[in-house]
Amino acid sequence: MKQVRFLGTLKPGQGRGWVISVPYLWFLVFFLVPFAVVLKISLSTAQVAIPPYAPLFTVGDDGTMNVALHFGNFQYIFSDPQYILAYLSSLHYAAGTAIITLLIGYPVAYGIATSKPNIRPMLLMLVIMPFWTSFLIRVYAWIGILKQNGLINNLLINLGIIHDPLNILNNQFSIYVGMVYAYLPFMILPLYSTLEKMDHSLLEAAGDLGAKPWRAFLSITLPLSVPGIIAGSLLVFIPAVGEYIIPTLLGGADTLTIGTVLWNEFFGNRDWPVASTVAVALVVLLVGPLMLLQHYQGKEGEKA
């Protein structure tokens, strides 16, 4: 804290302002303004032109500015069951993925946090490493594993466990496998960082006072790791709601998610206003989770 005030008072001048303004302007122009543009276009109508939407502001013959706001796109996506189903199924996949990654990730994170300090960095690196290889390729790899004559089916048939290949590709199951696979590290790492900071003498004290290990876990470890659970769940849930690659590659042809619907409206139908409307609705949906995440990450930052 001391040094911050120190630096703060030492360079109140233009240097400091310049350092702040470069990244600030960048994100204002290329991150925040685009949302305003999306909102604007969601309120216009599609037309066959380049770009394929009608202008929102037009200048009339008498020089007056006409604004034509068109809320029809919102009415449209909220009345067409296809969009509602897409939203529901995206929420369902994202929430399900968060729960499954939590169930798998918690013991893994706990295992890493309680392993010997000298092997922890290596275990963490093993969790992180897949990130550095291509997401697209890692998802694609599951096609070969899950398909009719893929690795799993071949293995099970050769072992004589099954006779007919299992149908485990292009359905809900394979989407879940892909999502859990892709997002598992996002759950493990925040969980690990809260579990690792935990004061283990509390557990010893509980043990000394006669608490059984599971009891000590439920009344000490679990409550103390709640911030990690929330952060991890949000880190999985938020990007998973808009996931496009996994449902497209691993889901069936009839898979409806927000990601695929938005993509098809945009690239397939070239209906930019409706695609924008779908995007706006998704952002609105995610505002709550995003603010919650920033709240929890801000807290973590203060502690560090």
Added chain:
Amino acid sequence: MIGKALQGRGFLRFMMILAMVFLYAPIISIVIYSFNESQLVTVWSGFSTKWYSALINDEQILRAAGISLEVAVISATGSLIVGTLAGYVLTRFTHFRGRTMFSGMVMAPLVMPEIIMGISMLLLFVGMEQLFGWPHRDIQTIVIAHITFSTAFVSVVVQSRLQGIDVSVEEAAMDLGARPVAVFFLITLPLMIPALVSGWLLAFSLSLDDLVITAFVSGPGSTTLPMVIFSKVRLGLNPEINALATVVILVVGLISGIGAFKGAFKSAAPKDTPADDTATTAPAVATAG
């Protein structure tokens, strides 16, 4: 003693092994099948490197790889600059107007669904082109978009490194009369080098890998490698893609793995407890899906 407090150590070990198998099996399977002779990707018929020779003769893939590398180098450098500034601002300037909004904007791309960022940036570019005649949709729009999303990752790495730098060194230099700019370039920046290296490599591999945002903002002449891969794998398995994937895994995995390793361990150096510091860097590096 922790072991005693916790009976289920065997269960934890089992889950850890299971998770590692789950995380690595797909990657290993790709590498193995890239040497499969058969056109039917999952039926093993013998060792062959023919898909690799097919790969180096595939004009479309080579051209896309060239574009991807160019974009990755430029955008990694760009996000290093913007991300270092952003990370510095977020750790060293605790009070200025609009700080909450700033940290929100910088960090949101970490989790913001790519499809949202893709469509919103494309619509911005289209609008700007209508108004100012710039930018055209080609490599430059891809670079701008990539800088915007990878900056968050660079700034996280930079921030965790800056938090580990002993500020008394900076204070000492200032007490001796160094100007803030000199302090930054002579003291802070050299101490940040490990974070800058891993930040650059991280941004590089994120850029090389991005499909969704790129697909929105790219123009007709600027098809990147992931776009080519995606258009091929949508049609099903493809042995040539397995070979390509193996090359990508090797190159990106090795280079950036070393980067992550260095970042995680070197930044531990000035601290007393290496494991602790790794822990703070690791989630940062890793939030980087």
